[in-house]
Amino acid sequence: MSIRPPLLEEIIVASEPASMAEGGEVGPIQSGWKLTARSFAQNKLAVVGVGVIVFAILFCFVGPLLYHSNQLFPTPYFNRPPGGGDPLGTDNSGFDELGRIMLGGQAALEVGFFSAVIASVIGTLTGTISALIGGWVDAVIMRIVDVLLSIPILFVVLILATTITPTVISLSILIGLFSWLAPARLVRGEVLTLRTRDFVSAARVMGASRWRLSIRHLIPNALGVVIVNVTFQVADAIILLATLGFLGWGLHYPNVSWGDMLNNGTVYAEDGYWWQIYPVGLSLVMVVMAWNFVGDAARDAVEVRLQSR
Amino acid sequence: MITYLIRRLFISIVVVIGISIVTFLLLNYAQGPPGRVVLGLRASPAAVNAWNLAHGFDSPLWVQYWHYIINALRGNFGRSYKLDQSVAALIGEVAGRSALLSGAALFFSLLFAIPLGIFQGTKRNTVPDYVLTTGAFVTYSMPTFLLGLLLIEFLALDLGWLPSEASTSQSFIGVIKDWPSMILPVATLTAVSVAAYSRYMRSSTLDVLAQDYINIARAKGLSQRLILTRHLLRNACLPIVTLVGLSIPFLLAGNLVTEVVFNYNGIGYLFDQSLSNYDYPVLIAYTLIGGVLTVAGNFIADVSLAVADPRIRLT
Numbered sequence: 075m076s077i078r079p080p081l082l083e084e085i086i087v088a089s090e091p092a093s094m095a096e097g098g099e100v101g102p103i104q105s106g107w108k109l110t111a112r113s114f115a116q117n118k119l120a121v122v123g124v125g126v127i128v129f130a131i132l133f134c135f136v137g138p139l140l141y142h143s144n145q146l147f148p149t150p151y152f153n154r155p156p157g158g159g160d161p162l163g164t165d166n167s168g169f170d171e172l173g174r175i176m177l178g179g180q181a182a183l184e185v186g187f188f189s190a191v192i193a194s195v196i197g198t199l200t201g202t203i204s205a206l207i208g209g210w211v212d213a214v215i216m217r218i219v220d221v222l223l224s225i226p227i228l229f230v231v232l233i234l235a236t237t238i239t240p241t242v243i244s245l246s247i248l249i250g251l252f253s254w255l256a257p258a259r260l261v262r263g264e265v266l267t268l269r270t271r272d273f274v275s276a277a278r279v280m281g282a283s284r285w286r287l288s289i290r291h292l293i294p295n296a297l298g299v300v301i302v303n304v305t306f307q308v309a310d311a312i313i314l315l316a317t318l319g320f321l322g323w324g325l326h327y328p329n330v331s332w333g334d335m336l337n338n339g340t341v342y343a344e345d346g347y348w349w350q351i352y353p354v355g356l357s358l359v360m361v362v363m364a365w366n367f368v369g370d371a372a373r374d375a376v377e378v379r380l381q382s383r
Numbered sequence: 384m385i386t387y388l389i390r391r392l393f394i395s396i397v398v399v400i401g402i403s404i405v406t407f408l409l410l411n412y413a414q415g416p417p418g419r420v421v422l423g424l425r426a427s428p429a430a431v432n433a434w435n436l437a438h439g440f441d442s443p444l445w446v447q448y449w450h451y452i453i454n455a456l457r458g459n460f461g462r463s464y465k466l467d468q469s470v471a472a473l474i475g476e477v478a479g480r481s482a483l484l485s486g487a488a489l490f491f492s493l494l495f496a497i498p499l500g501i502f503q504g505t506k507r508n509t510v511p512d513y514v515l516t517t518g519a520f521v522t523y524s525m526p527t528f529l530l531g532l533l534l535i536e537f538l539a540l541d542l543g544w545l546p547s548e549a550s551t552s553q554s555f556i557g558v559i560k561d562w563p564s565m566i567l568p569v570a571t572l573t574a575v576s577v578a579a580y581s582r583y584m585r586s587s588t589l590d591v592l593a594q595d596y597i598n599i600a601r602a603k604g605l606s607q608r609l610i611l612t613r614h615l616l617r618n619a620c621l622p623i624v625t626l627v628g629l630s631i632p633f634l635l636a637g638n639l640v641t642e643v644v645f646n647y648n649g650i651g652y653l654f655d656q657s658l659s660n661y662d663y664p665v666l667i668a669y670t671l672i673g674g675v676l677t678v679a680g681n682f683i684a685d686v687s688l689a690v691a692d693p694r695i696r697l698t
Contacts, residue, residue, distance in 0.1 A: 221674075223632075224398055224681075225674040226632040226673045228636035228639065229670045233409060233667070316526050317528060320526070321655060322658075355532070363524035
């Protein structure tokens, strides 16, 4: 869950009824995932989004190998404007901004990815358990979800952040632990509808255990909504990490988050040190937007798959 | 209708109890027995133990929870040991200012989002729709604090049109009188919500436009304007009611960040200061209040929906 209300897109109905030509010509049978992939690739924004994400990963993780800057010991040049030896200037401690953006980007992508994985695993498991067992177990789990959804997640994460040493791992766990609510609800809904479908009944009649039913039939088919949620979760976690950093509860030296950098930059905003704000801000918005684009297209693509099955 | 109300109320109460348990556990985990905090680092362990004993912090967890919940129901949220004031008084002092900021932002975001969403829905897949959609995505992908920073940078520092800090007046009326300094904070908080609300409004408009009663209204020969105001607006606004109830936690979070960015002395600002002070009673109290506000908001949204839309009462 983010600190923002979720965006809702209208469900895009598969525009063309797949070659139901009158000649009785049957096209090659396509798997659901192939349909999904094709619908995804047709969305231009999604392709741009994937491009930006790939670029960001290369920039942040391979970039430092090509562009060397010392992020352990600062230079003696504080607040130096771009051009004088550093392409994007230096910050108020003398660190090279370009190298620092790469370092902050590593943290953002790592926390985004890890927390999304944690949230998805917890969410998928609780959602499946809730839907399959039903009864009071379901009621209790769903009330827990209601309770945690009612508490502003930013508050809880901030309060807990004051009690831990912030590292990439600890912050990922912290964010992940409070982000499984949306996937849990989504997976529960999916499993509840899937449960009544013929192939699941068939498997059950053939004597599949509850465990086998979940692992082989229910979870794989509910995976679409989980993957969609992962992409939004990465975007949300990056925003949350930046907000933590901005409020002063971000990563510690030698790591840095984009939020910390923006927090530093604001100290000198009135002096016109724009290079400490705009490049970082732009990187942050671009990466978050790319994940949102991908999530949006992935949701539409999954809808197409659901429609066609 | 009555059974619906009762069932809904019952669930709300269960959720509020859950929230109180979570916040109590959080307080217990983060702070522990407060003797050390109260008496300071130089007090002897024996004195700290004695203090905790005297104030009931050695009793079983459920007894402590019982005291916590009874006190909270009486409006007593404990004491800020760092500021040596009651938490209720601390929060009460600034709550009005936060309510003003959040209320204004909510009002303006609905004022902008509803017409924007209807416009986008009726002009679907045209250039203005794409432009607005892109705008919504950019705003939505921006953390609240960054949006605030950029507004300060452009409108306050570069152009000098507006003050860069929010009103420092301590009175409600004073803040309203000082409205130019509130434009940027309110705009920041509004922009974030408009991005999300207008998307919902757009999709809701598309849903309603596909309904038969809209076709009938068209077939009757009603003008587009009449169709939009009489038939579409009310129906398309229904999901927004739920959305506003659901988005209270996000409003509170946005409020926190905005108050920090603009140095506006409200609850969010108090929360930020309490974080640096490790002043957990204040932090937990606001979290509890925020949770209860959310439940209340959802309840009111559901009830007003049920009043407005008979279809809901039947389920």
